[in-house]
Amino acid sequence: MRSYIARRLFHTLFVLLGVATIAFALLRLSGDPVALIMPLDATDADIARVRTAFGYDRPVLVQYGDFLARAVRGDFGTSIRHQQPALELVLGRMPATVQLMAAALFVALAIALPLGVFSALYPNSPIDRLGVVMALVGQAIPNFFLGIVLILFFSVQWGMLPSSGRGGIEHLVLPALTLGTASAAFINRLLRSSLREVLTTDYVRTARAKGRSRGAIVVHHALRNAAIPVLTVLGLQIVQLVGGAIVTETVFAYPGAGLLLVQSLANRDIPVVQAFVVVIAVVVAVVNLIVDLLYGWVDPRIGTA
């Protein structure tokens, strides 16, 4: 177990180094990094001075090393727009984004679990067919469009829920639905097929022969095994949710890290973008680690070898 975690940590460090390299490359791709921070009427002498002051006149490899050394200490520079340390800015917005993602995941599971179980028990029933349609629609509708449609009905027409901002739970309902629908559609179908497979196994037949009720079989015997493939994609789904959060937060003017990213990109506030990219990579790494550890718990056979 310990060596497994050690290997995982080493692997994660390598991945984070790769992501930090991408973050560093972003600044170089943007053209002249000095031009980003200088006013348009700056003289050549001014630009040269700033270039030296920020160390942009040094060889790229030296700058890369310097970037990594600072990144390890959590120093991504100062936001050009907000005049605040970039990392602090991103971390300050993360709770809102994590809250949104948690709500979306809750929505996804609250829809997908009962629907998936029911569809597996009663294949080709009306509810199963509804699940098929929902899966097709949920995966084809762009989430920004879904968000706008939800706003049109629930905020504009019926005035039931706020269309933007962050506050009480009512502010989370529409964004969470918007963000969670695609995952709900996907998890529902996956759970259905995996549960149907499990229900044909010998141990389920044995349990049935012993006279256990259908509900008890699902809860005590089948669901835990059917959860394994779901768990596999859950990690990937959470990663997807981060991407979706960028769009969803923009639609609902929800003040999370995703909205900050979009605004920083518009302002070419590269330090914030770099900090965001690295923070997200850390979040993804942690999620994947948790999912891996959960495997061992759900299915002791997998172990951690």
Place this chain on the structure above:
Amino acid sequence: MAAPAGGLAKRRRGGRLWRALRANPVSLAALVVLVLIVAAAVAAPQLAPFDPTAQALRLRLKPPSWLPGGAPGHLLGTDALGRDMLSRVLHGARISILVGVLAVAIQTLIGVSIGLLAGFYRGAVDDLFMRLADVQQALPFLVLVVAVAAVVGPSLVNTVLILGLAGWVTYGRIVRGQVLALMQQDFVTASRALGGRDVRIMLRHLLPNLVAPITVVGTLTVSAMILVEASLSFLGLGVPPPTPTWGGMVADGRNYIVNAWWVTVFPGLAIFLTVLAINLVGDWLREALDPTLRGS
């Protein structure tokens, strides 16, 4: 030797495709819709009743012609600059489909080459590929794409290149996995024993076996790329105006959603229908072509 066998396989594959299509009217409908959408995209300049960028400020935000107050001739109404929505939706199809197809073409080219090499040679090539794949998967696709698009500047060519270059890893993984399995098969060993060179084994024996899974994944990836392109355009980071894009149109329409729903809803529905049709066609291809991918 290989040619007649290939011909037979092809005929059998065609038969399976056709049977699956006849068995499932939904697939057939999706295929018809998709063909119509592609045809509309190709023929947009001829089909569109107006220039999609021509402004008519006196006809701002007019409802579709079949609604009260609608402007005659504007079947889907007009946007905030008086531009004809039908013409814009038709032209938007060109961008979505062009970006989707080209991006997937680039992904396939890179992913198949690298996946083939990694699966065939293993060792250092494989290790390097797997590490690259890990890094690419450490970031949500949209985060990577949005950041790079904003930094290098939005344009049609950049959008295609970014989606193509950022998305090949999926293919690489699938092809690598298939190659690893194929390498255990007797026909590869036989070709080796007969003195077949590496390139020949890869192109004549491995590649033909990869066509089916690549077709299935490729089809489903086109719809995924169309969704990403739409998100990019929605965020103002895709193909820049005045070129009409579906995502850009939805973004424009947002501000008028209360009084002029058609500016948002028609391009949104266009994305939805296109992606839905491609996904259904992809499912049909999967059912018919690739038993190994079934049920996932």
